[in-house]
Amino acid sequence: MERETGTSSRDRVLQAAMSMFGEDPGARLSVRAVAARAGVSTGSLRYHFPTQRALQDAVLAGIYDVITPGDRIHDRSAPARDRLIDCLRQVLTFAGVGEQARAAWSEIFTTFIEPEPTDENRAAYLALEREAQRRVEYWLTVLSNEGALAEGDNSRRARFLTTVLNGLSIARALPSEESILTTETETLHAAVDHVLNSRF
Template sequence: MVEQETGAGSRDRVLRAAMAMFGEDPGARLSVRAVAARAGVSTGSLRYHFPTQRALQDAVLAGVYDVVAPGDRIHDKSAPARDRLIDCLRQVLAPAGVGEQARAGWSEIFKTYIEPEPTDENRAAYLAIEREAQRRVEYWLTVLGDEGALADGDNARRARFLVTVLNGLSIARALPAGDSILATETETLHAAVDHVLGSRA
């Protein structure tokens, strides 16, 4: 029974179950016991394929984003990992616009999430947005890690750092600037990505 449970079929069942659970509640933490029960495998079998909860989550995110964004630049191995990650991060910044468009966007964020007294509802809404940004960046880092372009380490921590950089850059797009915003932004993105690609933690 253990041999059968540790085959490719059980791995696929675990991934399908975890992806279904993620689809039902993207904010939920994927519990090993709950996923194993849903997949109809033992927790030992699940751990055979995914030794840590992080490994399971990374595999689920990779599956989700392969479906959602199959043409994502992160998969273009003809370009260096650094350039691909920077291009992906720019995708996040692009909708914010520059100048008036960026000011309007941040004004709306301020009115919705900062100015009013926090409620459970607006806190949950903001955290859901933040989680999705974090998960997307973690996915890109996982792809680069699988290719060997990124040292083993804590991708959640690296993603938090990059999301914080993106938040700062999007605010900078809304503020008056003496220098070229795009030149400063490019320099900052290069420094952040170089730090992450060279980091071991």
């Protein structure tokens, strides 16, 4: 069913869930709350997103597409190394620096680390982790298809790079005696060179 605006119920659900996530990144996106916000029945929401995980994955994919439009990974006029580094920097830019990075990591701590783990907060965190992994693996697949990356396990490579990104984003939140930009650039170059020159 569609409203007069021509917006499908699936799109309304995604828009509502993305708005809720934007207002509170720790939001659990309950079916009832999202359906109410979207103006659809819970049955309609379940038709498009049979599980809460399916909804979370779709929301995170949509958010990532919004914050990283026109990935440079497709710009073949630049070397593969530079393109991959630029894409990884986009993720770090979203993480912020200084006060913004501290606030983001504080939110992660209070939402996922401090409380006793539950199935619900575990699922929410794993959805975030899966989306980060999916995006990095996509970039690596593009480079593999171009022949810029040796045959190997892009899933393992993506896990390695997301681990590096996590460490760098934590470093952005901590006091440092050195230039964050300098150490971050050196680390990104070393990580990308390792991935591009290895067969793991």
